Amino acid sequence: MLMSRFFKFHLLVLWFLCSGSIISCNREDDSVPDFPEGSVESVNVWIQDNMKRYYYWAGQMPSKPDYHLPSQKFFASLLSQNDRFSSIVNTEDSSTYLRTVRNMYGFDYAVLQLGNGQVTAVVKLVLQNSPAQNAGLYRGMIIKKINGSLVTAANAEILVNSIPDKTTLDLTVGDWENGNITNEKDITVYYGFSFDQPVLSKVFEQNGKKTGYLYIYDFPDGMSHTLNQKFSEFKAQGVQELVLDLRYNYGGSVASAAALCSLIPSGVSSGSLFIAYKGNKNGGEVKKTFAEQIAYDSNALGFNVLHVNTLNLNRVFILTSGSTASASEIVVNNLKPYLQVIQVGGTTLGKDMAGFPIVDERKPRKISWEIHPVIYKVYNADGEGEYSNGISPQNPVNEYASLPLKQLGESDETLLKSVLNKIYLKSVQETPDNAVKVILESERPFFRGKH
Known part of the structure; x- marks a missing residue:
C-alpha cells in the first residue's frame, strides 16, 4: 500500500549501503550515565549513540544533551539548524508519523x-x-x-x-x-489508504516526430520492471524526445531512480559513475556506478537488461515543482553529466541528502523508535550537488497560470503544453510570476524532528 510505503521512506528516501536496518552501535563514551534499561533516558542514549556514528552533522551535536526529555524532543535537540529532513518515529505509536x-x-x-x-x-x-x-x-x-x-x-x-x-x-x-x-x-x-500509483505513459506525434511522456509519482523498489516495459514500448514506437513528469514525486528508492536514468542517454555503460555519497568522518565518500546502484534493489533488473531498451537521447525534458524531492532531484542532477537536461516548471524542494533507517535489531526488540537521520550529501558524476535551495528550472512555467487545471498527460496541460511547444514549435511558454500567486500548498512532505 502507498501509505505504509510512504511512511517507510518519505523522510529519507535514498536507501544506500543497507538492505536492512542498522543495529545500534556500542557506546564507548564513559561520560554518559548508565540508565535503567527501558527508561526514556536509556532510549535517548541509544538515539545519541547512533546519531554520533551516522549523522551528517554529528560534529554539531550538543555534548551534554538533556537525557530526561521525551525521546522525540530529545532527538530534535540533537539536530543541526541546517537539517530540514532528519526525523524519528515510534513504530508502536501512529501519532509520531507525519499526517498530511x-x-x-x-x-x-x-x-x-x-x-x-x-x-x-x-x-x-x-x-x-x-x-x-x-x-x-x-x-x-x-x-x-x-x-x-x-x-x-x-x-x-x-x-x-x-x-x-x-x-x-x-x-x-x-x-x-x-x-x-x-x-x-x-x-x-x-481517512484511508491510497494504493500504489501507476506510471502514466503517452506518445505524442506531430510532423512525424514522436515524443514520449512519462508521469512518475514515486520511486518504489522493484520499479525497474515497469520502467523497462515502458521504455521498450517507447523504443518500439520510435520515440525521439522524452518528457519526464516528476512534479509531484517526493522520491523513493535511489536504485529505481538510477534504473530510470540508465534508460535515457547514450554513452552510458555499466561502469559509468552515477552518484557520489559524502558523509561524516565515519561515512567518508562512496561512489557508485549505474550498475552498482541499480543492484542495491535485489528485485531490480540488471543494468545490461535495461540497457537493451535505452533510448540513446541527447536531451530530456523534466517537469518539476516544489514537490519534486530527493530521488527525483537526483534524476534531474545526475543525468546532467550525460545529456542536456531541460527543466520546466518550478524550483525543486532541495533535498540533496540521503540516509537509511536505524532500528534496534535485538531479539526481542527493546526499543521501538526508528531513526531517519541525514547521513550523506549526494553528488553527480561531475561532483555537482549542493542544491539545498532547490534546483531552478531553465524554463520557469507557472502550473496554475490557466484554470481549470487540465489532467496530467493531456497535451494542453500547462507544463506539458509548454514543452510540446518547444519541441514542435521551437518556443517555450513562460508564465509571469505575478499572474497567479500561490498562497499555500497543502503538501507537507517532510518534517524536522517533531512535526
Missing part, C-alpha cells in the same frame, strides 16, 4: 490568488484508488469550503493544519468555468 492531506486522504490542493485578487483553492493532485478519488475529487476541481469554513487567504494555513486532527473531511467543491464556480456540491472524504 496526501497521505491521509490521497489528494493535494493549492490556495491561489488570481490576477484579479480573487482567492480560490484548486485540487492539484488526486491519487488513483484513493479516498479522495472514491469520494469524487479530481484534478482541477475547486474547493470552496473545508469543514464548513470558506477558504480564504487569512485562514488557509489554519485549515490545512487542522486536517491531520480529523478522520473525515467535509468539502464544498465545484468546477471552474470562466472565473466562476459552478456545479457546487458537498462531499465527504474519509
Whole structure:
C-alpha cells in the first residue's frame, strides 16, 4: 500500500549501503550515565549513540544533551539548524508519523490568488484508488469550503493544519468555468489508504516526430520492471524526445531512480559513475556506478537488461515543482553529466541528502523508535550537488497560470503544453510570476524532528 510505503521512506528516501536496518552501535563514551534499561533516558542514549556514528552533522551535536526529555524532543535537540529532513518515529505509536492531506486522504490542493485578487483553492493532485478519488475529487476541481469554513487567504494555513486532527473531511467543491464556480456540491472524504500509483505513459506525434511522456509519482523498489516495459514500448514506437513528469514525486528508492536514468542517454555503460555519497568522518565518500546502484534493489533488473531498451537521447525534458524531492532531484542532477537536461516548471524542494533507517535489531526488540537521520550529501558524476535551495528550472512555467487545471498527460496541460511547444514549435511558454500567486500548498512532505 502507498501509505505504509510512504511512511517507510518519505523522510529519507535514498536507501544506500543497507538492505536492512542498522543495529545500534556500542557506546564507548564513559561520560554518559548508565540508565535503567527501558527508561526514556536509556532510549535517548541509544538515539545519541547512533546519531554520533551516522549523522551528517554529528560534529554539531550538543555534548551534554538533556537525557530526561521525551525521546522525540530529545532527538530534535540533537539536530543541526541546517537539517530540514532528519526525523524519528515510534513504530508502536501512529501519532509520531507525519499526517498530511496526501497521505491521509490521497489528494493535494493549492490556495491561489488570481490576477484579479480573487482567492480560490484548486485540487492539484488526486491519487488513483484513493479516498479522495472514491469520494469524487479530481484534478482541477475547486474547493470552496473545508469543514464548513470558506477558504480564504487569512485562514488557509489554519485549515490545512487542522486536517491531520480529523478522520473525515467535509468539502464544498465545484468546477471552474470562466472565473466562476459552478456545479457546487458537498462531499465527504474519509481517512484511508491510497494504493500504489501507476506510471502514466503517452506518445505524442506531430510532423512525424514522436515524443514520449512519462508521469512518475514515486520511486518504489522493484520499479525497474515497469520502467523497462515502458521504455521498450517507447523504443518500439520510435520515440525521439522524452518528457519526464516528476512534479509531484517526493522520491523513493535511489536504485529505481538510477534504473530510470540508465534508460535515457547514450554513452552510458555499466561502469559509468552515477552518484557520489559524502558523509561524516565515519561515512567518508562512496561512489557508485549505474550498475552498482541499480543492484542495491535485489528485485531490480540488471543494468545490461535495461540497457537493451535505452533510448540513446541527447536531451530530456523534466517537469518539476516544489514537490519534486530527493530521488527525483537526483534524476534531474545526475543525468546532467550525460545529456542536456531541460527543466520546466518550478524550483525543486532541495533535498540533496540521503540516509537509511536505524532500528534496534535485538531479539526481542527493546526499543521501538526508528531513526531517519541525514547521513550523506549526494553528488553527480561531475561532483555537482549542493542544491539545498532547490534546483531552478531553465524554463520557469507557472502550473496554475490557466484554470481549470487540465489532467496530467493531456497535451494542453500547462507544463506539458509548454514543452510540446518547444519541441514542435521551437518556443517555450513562460508564465509571469505575478499572474497567479500561490498562497499555500497543502503538501507537507517532510518534517524536522517533531512535526
